Amino acid sequence: MKKKNKKVNAAILIIGNEILSGRTQDKNVTFISNWLNLNCGVTVQEVRIIPDVEKTIISNVRNLSGKFNYVFTTGGIGPTHDDITAKSIAKAFKIKYGFHKEAFKILESYYGKKKFNDGRKKMAKMPISSRLIYNPSSAAPGFVTKNVLSLPGVPSIINSMIENCKRYLIKGLKVHSKTINLFTVESNISKNLEVIQNKYQKNVDVGSYPFFRLGKIGVSVVFRSTSKKKLVEVNKKILSFAKTKKIKILKLN
Amino acid sequence: MKKKNKKVNAAILIIGNEILSGRTQDKNVTFISNWLNLNCGVTVQEVRIIPDVEKTIISNVRNLSGKFNYVFTTGGIGPTHDDITAKSIAKAFKIKYGFHKEAFKILESYYGKKKFNDGRKKMAKMPISSRLIYNPSSAAPGFVTKNVLSLPGVPSIINSMIENCKRYLIKGLKVHSKTINLFTVESNISKNLEVIQNKYQKNVDVGSYPFFRLGKIGVSVVFRSTSKKKLVEVNKKILSFAKTKKIKILKLN
Numbered sequence: 001m002k003k004k005n006k007k008v009n010a011a012i013l014i015i016g017n018e019i020l021s022g023r024t025q026d027k028n029v030t031f032i033s034n035w036l037n038l039n040c041g042v043t044v045q046e047v048r049i050i051p052d053v054e055k056t057i058i059s060n061v062r063n064l065s066g067k068f069n070y071v072f073t074t075g076g077i078g079p080t081h082d083d084i085t086a087k088s089i090a091k092a093f094k095i096k097y098g099f100h101k102e103a104f105k106i107l108e109s110y111y112g113k114k115k116f117n118d119g120r121k122k123m124a125k126m127p128i129s130s131r132l133i134y135n136p137s138s139a140a141p142g143f144v145t146k147n148v149l150s151l152p153g154v155p156s157i158i159n160s161m162i163e164n165c166k167r168y169l170i171k172g173l174k175v176h177s178k179t180i181n182l183f184t185v186e187s188n189i190s191k192n193l194e195v196i197q198n199k200y201q202k203n204v205d206v207g208s209y210p211f212f213r214l215g216k217i218g219v220s221v222v223f224r225s226t227s228k229k230k231l232v233e234v235n236k237k238i239l240s241f242a243k244t245k246k247i248k249i250l251k252l253n
Numbered sequence: 254m255k256k257k258n259k260k261v262n263a264a265i266l267i268i269g270n271e272i273l274s275g276r277t278q279d280k281n282v283t284f285i286s287n288w289l290n291l292n293c294g295v296t297v298q299e300v301r302i303i304p305d306v307e308k309t310i311i312s313n314v315r316n317l318s319g320k321f322n323y324v325f326t327t328g329g330i331g332p333t334h335d336d337i338t339a340k341s342i343a344k345a346f347k348i349k350y351g352f353h354k355e356a357f358k359i360l361e362s363y364y365g366k367k368k369f370n371d372g373r374k375k376m377a378k379m380p381i382s383s384r385l386i387y388n389p390s391s392a393a394p395g396f397v398t399k400n401v402l403s404l405p406g407v408p409s410i411i412n413s414m415i416e417n418c419k420r421y422l423i424k425g426l427k428v429h430s431k432t433i434n435l436f437t438v439e440s441n442i443s444k445n446l447e448v449i450q451n452k453y454q455k456n457v458d459v460g461s462y463p464f465f466r467l468g469k470i471g472v473s474v475v476f477r478s479t480s481k482k483k484l485v486e487v488n489k490k491i492l493s494f495a496k497t498k499k500i501k502i503l504k505l506n
Contacts, residue, residue, distance in 0.1 A: 014300075017458060017460055017477075018460055018462060018475065019282070019300075020286060020297050020298065020299075020300065021286060021287075021290065021296075021297070021428070021430070021477065022282065022283040022284070022285075022286030022287035022290070022297070023430070023475065024283075024462070025280075025283050026279070026282065027278075029272070029275065029279065029302070030275040030277075030278050031275070032275075033273060033274060033275030034274075034275035037274065037275070043274075044273050044274070044275070045273065045304060046273075046301065046302065046303055046304075046309075047267075047272075047273065047300075047301065047302035048299065048300065048301050048302075049282070049299065049300035049301075050298075050299055051298060051299075052460070056299075078439055078461075078463075079439045079440040079443045080439050080442075080443040080446055080447070080461045081443065081446055081447035081450050081451075081459070082450070082459065082460050082461065117440055117441075118440075118443070118444065119439060119440030119441070119443035119444070120440045122443070154463065175274070177274070177276070186331055186332045186333050186372060187332040187370055187371075187372030187373045188370075188372070189333075190332045190333040190334065190371070190372035190375070191371065191372070193333055193334055194333070194334035197334050197335070198334075205270060206334070206335065207270055207271055207305070207335050208331075208333045208335065209271060209277070210331075210407065222271065222276065224270075224274065
């Protein structure tokens with residue numbers, strides 16, 4: 001994994017009617033986003049969830065591929081008729097869609113020649129110039145087409161193969177984050193947070209999120225930055241106004 | 254709620270750095286999507302998750318508002334500096350942003366004049382011509398601007414106020430769904446499903462999703478349609494090929 005000392009970003013494109021309809025709760029966004037930041041210094045800046053419709057996949061792949069350093073797609077690379085991600089990506093980039101030699105070999109050896117039926121063979125079809133993301137769980141590989149990395153939809157399979165994406169990514173600056181939990185309401189500290197956010201506009205993102213704990217109301221103040229030094233400064237400023245305002249702090253460890 | 258005997262669609266726009274970064278697991282997509290389909294016959298066709306950045310919110314609101322019958326936004330309508338949804342929507346539609354008289358009264362009476370500070374007053378600021386979505390949990394109302402319905406980000410508050418969206422929606426055709434759980438692998442039934450999907454291309458969506466249960470592999474075949482009659486037909490066809498192929502069915506009730 002090469003290093004690049006600047007911000008590297010990504011989008012996630014979730015392909016699947018089952019997520020859109022509300023039948024299935026997506027779990028891949030939090031997993032991929034956390035993994036990318038912690039391990040690769042890549043920040044996810046947009047997520048889209050779209051149906052299994054070819055023209056929709058094509059237009060979204062093109063759009064996101066042009067806007068971000070990387071695009072991660074999940075879903076739609078299995079053996080059934082509704083798995084159309086590979087074909088759609090080939091069309092989006094005008095690359096020939098067909099059997100990928102190495103993927104074919106991997107799947108043939110996994111299933112054995114006799115059990116390697118048409119449905120399973122379909123999983124070896126993709127943009128023919130793609131590079132593979134190996135899959136230790138169920139053999140069927142993911143693939144990389146230009147700056148688009150395509151993964152399956154099943155969370156446990158993604159978890160098992162995500163490390164194999166690393167070799168295709170350039171490492172950016174990791175975003176560090178810190179949280180201070182204050183027993184107060186947002187409106188009591190909104191001015192203070194605004195002053196801090198304005199002072200650190202370029203380096204730190206300050207967010208506030210209400211929480212409820214044993215009947216008490218609180219606010220988690222989360223601040224994120226690629227600079228640890230700036231986080232220390234912001235940390236001091238928050239503790240300082242909390243002290244002045246006599247706001248209690250919830251310590252979790 | 255007026256009725257319209259055709260398909261009505263919607264998009265969901267999740268606004269919030271905390272979801273994108275993976276810190277917080279989104280729960281609003283499944284809730285809103287299920288509620289819309291079951292109660293209003295509205296189908297969610299796209300979801301986007303974007304950061305708290307004004308120009309990003311503006312371009313996404315404009316884009317989705319033009320593409321779908323309704324857009325639901327969640328997040329960014331609280332009292333702090335990172336709550337910029339209302340202002341951004343006003344800019345997207347070039348509507349004046351300022352105190353909404355009714356919202357101001359609701360909040361003033363909820364907090365009492367003494368405790369109605371600047372942060373809280375901010376929650377009464379929105380596109381001034383918006384209509385309100387009443388909030389029984391924490392008083393601060395959501396609002397409707399053109400075809401965009403803006404809700405807060407906290408799931409429990411959304412759950413408590415979602416019914417108040419109904420009056421602003423035209424009712425479409427409900428999508429019914431049925432699931433058959435087969436103890437087989439996808440590649441064994443992919444041809445059969447494809448034949449069925451091709452026959453019912455215009456009326457029924459057929460999807461297949463692998464599952465694992467007590468060490469056994471299975472496939473949930475989910476089929477969805479606005480026509481109950483077509484669902485009955487597809488149901489028969491699936492049971493028929495399952496019988497021919499001697500595939501066991503998992504009955505959950």
